[in-house]
Amino acid sequence: MSHTTTVAGTPVDTRHWINGVRVASADGATFADHSPIDGTELGQISRGGKPEAEAAVAAAKAAFPAWAATSPQERARLLHAIADGVEKRLEELAQVETHDNGALIRSHRRGVMPRVAHNFRFFADWLTNDLGHEDFDTNTRRNHVSWDPAGPCVLITPWNAPLMMESWKVAPALAAGNTVVLKPAEWSPLTASLLADIAAEAGLPAGVLNIVQGYGAEVGQALTEHPDVRRISFTGSVPTARHISAAAAANLTPVSLELGGKSPLLVLEDADLDLAVELAVEQYDNAGQVCLAGTRLLVHESLQEAFVEKFVQKANSLVQGDPRDAATDLGPNIHPRQLEKIDGFVQRALAAGAQAVIGGGPNTELGGLYYRPTLLTGLAQDAEAVQEEIFGPVLTLQTFADDDEAVALANGTRFGLAATVVSGDRAHADRIARQLVAGTVWVNCFYVRDLRAPFGGSRQSGVGREGGTWSFDFYCDLKNTVTAQESGWVQHG
Secondary structure, three states: OOOEEEEOOEEEEOOEEEOOEEEOOOOOOEEEEEOOOOOOEEEEEEOOOHHHHHHHHHHHHHHHHHHHHOOHHHHHHHHHHHHHHHHHOHHHHHHHHHHHHOOOHHHHHHHHHHHHHHHHHHHHHHHHHHOOOOOEEEOOEEEEEEEEEOOOEEEEOOOOOHHHHHHHHHHHHHHOOOOEEEEOOOOOOHHHHHHHHHHHHHOOOOOOEEEOOOOHHHHHHHHHOOOOOOEEEEEOOHHHHHHHHHHHHOOOOOEEEEOOOOOEEEEOOOOOHHHHHHHHHHOOHHHHOOOOOOOEEEEEHHHHHHHHHHHHHHHOOOOEOOOOOOOOOEOOOOOHHHHHHHHHHHHHHHHOOOEEEEOOOEOOOOOOOOEOOEEEEOOOOOOHHHHOOOOOOEEEEEEEOOHHHHHHHHOOOOOOOEEEEEOOOHHHHHHHHHHOOOOEEEEOOOOOOOOOOOEOOOHHHEEOOEOHHHHHHHHEEEEEEEEEOOOOOOOOO
16 A cells, blocks of 8 residues: 655655654554545545554653753754755645645745744744843842743644644744644645655654644544643644543643634724725635634724625625635635535524625535635624634624724624724724733734734633743743852852
């Protein structure tokens, strides 16, 4: 049986990467990976279970002492070498990921893959240049704060932006001196395999980065309940996070969770209407499969008619089609189950009395997994489509009469990942932003993500923050060493 598949001319090994070598599953089990573009089978991927989880954690545990003892400068050098490898293979990575998860080739070329390289470089540089805390005195005692590597880390990543999300986790975990077991999403595993090749070519020691593929209920469960795992970072759904948290609790393993969102986009009475519409239509990016997306449009009632008119005009100009075409604006959704889920939300909303201003169903002209960009109106605050994460190209629109109502609607879900405010008055925007429950608030912009800033969600959108020193705070054991300065010292020589 061949363990290599070729995607867009690039060979991809379909086996796990454990302790520096390729490993098929012990029982020979595989699962099929299909392209959302046209349903083509891309390969049979090794399907891990408990044996592979145990082998990967054992490899990470064995490699940890030497990697933790490696100087920050050498760890940073290797992370930069990985970034070099990403840049060298940028076009291959872009092509493979577009085939694997259906996101736009132009986005992968211009933004996503360059950002992957940047993520590795950022944490390499932060480790050597910016990670630190000034010593401080308590009477005559000197306090010194340090960040000690924690141990093997399990990182579980989603399918909507596979390699970028993996780099957000792998880079700081490795920079901190930890070893890693990465479990990529089963719907988009291929670029994780290429990352293993890149890391090996960069000279990363065996066992420092391990990659196991498979389903969450099988290999994921075995990894998260393993007693030798010292950190777990997960991006995905709230129900899965509950399972991970329960598994981690038995060993008191710290977890970082970046979960779902139902973010509001508030168009205040003094907003620039053209900017508001531009930002609103941008929420269809990646076929709506973005956790941060402002899917709930909250528009001042005086602007509703003009906003909807301009929104429809701009949304109708989006080109939906093959994501391999650089002219395409909106590609397919990831999987038949996801398309069914999206359409279920929309059809139930329509049956309950909502109106579809645009869209309202799959794109039957294209077939497959393409769903028309949809805007729903006539929804109450407690409506399912307002309260639940749809994760597709579906937006809802509600109006408000004043700021108090706007804030109440914006904060009126169990989520708190992000929010966007559009306003022509800085003081007004700041006043609203301060009242919003969200890990990130954008004002007159969207999706500006600086790794120096904390990132994470409030309420059921997550636990913890990552980015800059916050990432090292999670991936390390912080230590404070307190030393007496004036007594207790023995003179030598």
